[in-house]
Each structure stands twice: as C-alpha cells, then as structure tokens.
Amino acid sequence: MFRQITGWKFSLIAVAVAIIVTTIWFVNNLSEKIQEEETKKVATWVEANRELLQASPDANLNLAVEIVTTNTTIPLILTDEQGHIIDHRNLDTQQVVRDTAYLERQLEDFRQQHPPFIMAVDTHSNNYIYYGDSLILRQVRYYPYIQLIVVALFIGLTLFALSSTNRAIQNQVWVGMAKETAHQLGTPLSSMEAWLEILKEKEDVRPLASELGKDVDRLKLITDRFSKIGSVPSLEERNVVEQVAAMMAYIKKRAPQKVNFTLQTAEQEVTAMISPTLFDWVIENLLKNALDAMEGKGDIQVLIENHPAHLTIDITDTGKGIPVRLQEKIFHPGFSTKKRGWGLGLSLARRIIQDYHKGRLTVKWSEQNKGTTFRIWLRK
Incomplete structure (x- = not known):
C-alpha cells in the first residue's frame, strides 16, 4: 500500500x-x-x-x-x-x-x-x-507565475488538510483498536483472577498460583496501558530515574545474559510530570527494540541528563543500526523492519511522548553495524 x-x-x-x-x-x-x-x-x-x-x-x-x-x-x-x-x-x-x-x-x-x-x-x-x-505584455509574462504560485499554495494547503484528516482517521483507528483490545482482555482477566483465588486455597498448587498471579498482573498492566490510549492521562510528578531503573530491571531479567545494562545519571532524583503507566510502556518498548537490534549480545546504556527546564533520556544500543532513509519512517504506523509485528510500537511510543507528555522522541544517532541512540526530551 x-x-x-x-x-x-x-x-x-x-x-x-x-x-x-x-x-x-x-x-x-x-x-x-x-x-x-x-x-x-x-x-x-x-x-x-x-x-x-x-x-x-x-x-x-x-x-x-x-x-x-x-x-x-x-x-x-x-x-x-x-x-x-x-x-x-x-x-x-x-x-x-x-x-x-x-x-x-x-x-x-x-x-x-x-x-x-x-x-x-x-x-x-x-x-x-x-x-x-507595455503593461499588457508584462502581465502576460508574469501572470502565469503568480497563478502557479497561488495554485501551488492551494494544492499545498489541500494536501496538508488531507494529511491532517488521514492522521486523524488513523489515530481514531489506533485508539479504537487499543480500547477494543483492553475491553476484550478485561473479561478473561476477571475470570482468571477468580480461578487464581480458588487455586490459592489449595496448598499444593499455591506456588504455581503465585507465578500465574504475576502473569495476570502483567496482563492487567497491558490492559491498563491500552485503555489509556486516546484518553487524556493524568500526569503525576515522578522520579524519572526510579521509573527508568525499575523498567530496566524488569527487562534485564528477561534478556539474554550476554546483554549488559548500564544506567548513568549525575543525580538520583530527576522529577518530571509523567503518566507512569504510559511512560513505562515507552521505556519498555525502546529497551525491547534495543534487544532485538543486538540479537542476543551487546550493551544497552541509558543516560539521563537533568537541565534547568527539561530532561533528556538517551537509550543507546550496540546493535545493527538504522539506515538514514528509515530513521523517520520507523515512527510511521504499520512500518516495521521485523518479519513479525504490526509496526505500532514506536508509533505509539512517539504518540505517548509527543501528544500526552508534550515532549519529543527522536533518533539522536544511528550507524549501521555500530548502534542506535533514541532520545526522549521532556519538559520539567
């Protein structure tokens, strides 16, 4: 298409x-x-x-x-x-x-x-x-150029309006899909929670029930994330260092042992107004992308820098890198370089940072076979 x-x-x-x-x-x-x-x-x-x-x-x-x-x-x-x-x-x-x-x-x-x-x-x-x-000759010479400028402006405004309309329609589609997904997950989750309570009463399967409970909690978190897409999230003042560190610890447990994680920050408390659930989703998505790019081994470094009016979070991997021609396309809905996946992760991540947190998510640096750095810019 x-x-x-x-x-x-x-x-x-x-x-x-x-x-x-x-x-x-x-x-x-x-x-x-x-x-x-x-x-x-x-x-x-x-x-x-x-x-x-x-x-x-x-x-x-x-x-x-x-x-x-x-x-x-x-x-x-x-x-x-x-x-x-x-x-x-x-x-x-x-x-x-x-x-x-x-x-x-x-x-x-x-x-x-x-x-x-x-x-x-x-x-x-x-x-x-x-x-x-004569004046007539000058008008004949210059009128077409003026006309072409006016037509070009009209076409440009028309294309901009169509593009804005298409983006609005796409956003409605993604929002509808996200909310429908959250709704569909809600019913089986309620049933699973009920079954977990029954399992917890049995002594011999209580450890199994505890592990299943963690997965249910994870599904509840995912449902909560999807339910917040399209709505105005409530922002809270949070320590960004703690939020990022917690998500890194979660990903590290599920990453190959040959992947090294490093968090660098000059201050242990850097606060900003964020939606914790959605912000964690962005960090998780970027860390998972870094893991996919490195194919099982390498280094992931997260650098948090505090500035008077804003803060930046740089997530750097030592993976295969992103070609220059694709560095903006990767944020387009449906675009993916992977064989599996819908190509919505980075698109939703940018939407969360830009629309909900009024910040920016960009590719700061990338070089093929050397790595990539994604930068999150947030107002304080």
Missing part, C-alpha cells in the same frame, strides 16, 4: 510539472509574439512621426496623426544624440513629477530591453526613440 501511495504521489507530481512546463512554454511563445507586434507598432509610430516632420504644408497627414495619437500602451522616451531626454509618452506622469531620476531609470531599462529606433531630425542630427514593454 505504501508503494501504491508513493507511486500515486509521483504520478501527480509528474502531471503537475508537465502542466507547469507547458503553461510556461505557451506563455513565453505568446509573449514573444506580442513583443514582435509591439516592435512593429513602434516602428510604425516612428515612421508616422518622421512623415509629420518631413511633410509638405499641403500633405494629407490624417493617417500619420492617427497613428501617433493612438499609441497609448507602449512606453516611449525620445532622446537626442547626446542621450538627453527630449520627450516621453505612456509613462507614469505622477512618478515623473515626484521623482526626478525616474525617467533616467526608465531610459536605462529601455536600453537594456530593446535597441532604439533612429529618427532623422535634419541632415546633421538624429533623435533616438527607446521603448519598453
């Missing part, structure tokens, strides 16, 4: 790029044609002015006058041979009055845009006519 979604996104991006390239190509061709037409209009305007200057008193100049007066879109600047501005047309008159250097800047821009037309004044001198792009 992940590959299907990725392929669909790449196809959508490819289509969007094709549309953008086609649009820009079409607009560039259109603007070139408009520019050619404007150049012809300026040339016609220059010829009309030349005819007006050189015409005899009895010549019919109606057409030339009409050509000269109908140019209201293309900006023009007339200069002499020394570059002094003689006249201008279709420029911002208010800007000309307010800014004495406005015409000079426009003239420099026109020189860079198009070569000038030369108009003979007499046999000894010429005038130069510089022209720029």
Whole structure:
C-alpha cells in the first residue's frame, strides 16, 4: 500500500510539472509574439512621426496623426544624440513629477530591453526613440507565475488538510483498536483472577498460583496501558530515574545474559510530570527494540541528563543500526523492519511522548553495524 501511495504521489507530481512546463512554454511563445507586434507598432509610430516632420504644408497627414495619437500602451522616451531626454509618452506622469531620476531609470531599462529606433531630425542630427514593454505584455509574462504560485499554495494547503484528516482517521483507528483490545482482555482477566483465588486455597498448587498471579498482573498492566490510549492521562510528578531503573530491571531479567545494562545519571532524583503507566510502556518498548537490534549480545546504556527546564533520556544500543532513509519512517504506523509485528510500537511510543507528555522522541544517532541512540526530551 505504501508503494501504491508513493507511486500515486509521483504520478501527480509528474502531471503537475508537465502542466507547469507547458503553461510556461505557451506563455513565453505568446509573449514573444506580442513583443514582435509591439516592435512593429513602434516602428510604425516612428515612421508616422518622421512623415509629420518631413511633410509638405499641403500633405494629407490624417493617417500619420492617427497613428501617433493612438499609441497609448507602449512606453516611449525620445532622446537626442547626446542621450538627453527630449520627450516621453505612456509613462507614469505622477512618478515623473515626484521623482526626478525616474525617467533616467526608465531610459536605462529601455536600453537594456530593446535597441532604439533612429529618427532623422535634419541632415546633421538624429533623435533616438527607446521603448519598453507595455503593461499588457508584462502581465502576460508574469501572470502565469503568480497563478502557479497561488495554485501551488492551494494544492499545498489541500494536501496538508488531507494529511491532517488521514492522521486523524488513523489515530481514531489506533485508539479504537487499543480500547477494543483492553475491553476484550478485561473479561478473561476477571475470570482468571477468580480461578487464581480458588487455586490459592489449595496448598499444593499455591506456588504455581503465585507465578500465574504475576502473569495476570502483567496482563492487567497491558490492559491498563491500552485503555489509556486516546484518553487524556493524568500526569503525576515522578522520579524519572526510579521509573527508568525499575523498567530496566524488569527487562534485564528477561534478556539474554550476554546483554549488559548500564544506567548513568549525575543525580538520583530527576522529577518530571509523567503518566507512569504510559511512560513505562515507552521505556519498555525502546529497551525491547534495543534487544532485538543486538540479537542476543551487546550493551544497552541509558543516560539521563537533568537541565534547568527539561530532561533528556538517551537509550543507546550496540546493535545493527538504522539506515538514514528509515530513521523517520520507523515512527510511521504499520512500518516495521521485523518479519513479525504490526509496526505500532514506536508509533505509539512517539504518540505517548509527543501528544500526552508534550515532549519529543527522536533518533539522536544511528550507524549501521555500530548502534542506535533514541532520545526522549521532556519538559520539567
């Protein structure tokens, strides 16, 4: 399914790029044609002015006058041979009055845009006519880019809204599964507790009942954890060092003897507001992941550092490491590198730290065949 979604996104991006390239190509061709037409209009305007200057008193100049007066879109600047501005047309008159250097800047821009037309004044001198792009041409050139930016923003907001909706739906699914699991476990647990009470009355099976009781308590803890997913947990001020040490002791009893556990902390009491049940679940999950990564031997080191406003918990293993391309994907629901499992452990762990404790859970460091460090960041 992940590959299907990725392929669909790449196809959508490819289509969007094709549309953008086609649009820009079409607009560039259109603007070139408009520019050619404007150049012809300026040339016609220059010829009309030349005819007006050189015409005899009895010549019919109606057409030339009409050509000269109908140019209201293309900006023009007339200069002499020394570059002094003689006249201008279709420029911002208010800007000309307010800014004495406005015409000079426009003239420099026109020189860079198009070569000038030369108009003979007499046999000894010429005038130069510089022209720029009309407002219509500038709009044609830049409007598609503005439109594409607006469309891109719209698509981005749409994708963000869809992503948020999908995340909300996924969260509802996980929450529903967790609560249903807790509900389903509740009934057999109640029955098992009743049977345990009966077994405890029999002297010969009392040790067995005691061991079964530990497993029942463990199942009750798991049920309690699942029941708290999706609800607002009550946070308590707890000593994080004690919480982590207790969970390490629990995992150590069930780990291979070739795995060494080390807890490092400069202070024996580092407090924070946590949900003990859910926080223990996160630590247990990270320690179990470390065990799986080391495949039966290696070192697991937990470092707790106390800071004025926050604390950090680094859990480091000497396992096989996580490739860079997977270091963010491992937190996605359903993603797993193991042959067995649903890929929910790290996803739920991050949800517990971020949503319930307002902290962060990240991969601080990882190198293949050397190990991995997960960091928990919590406010105090």
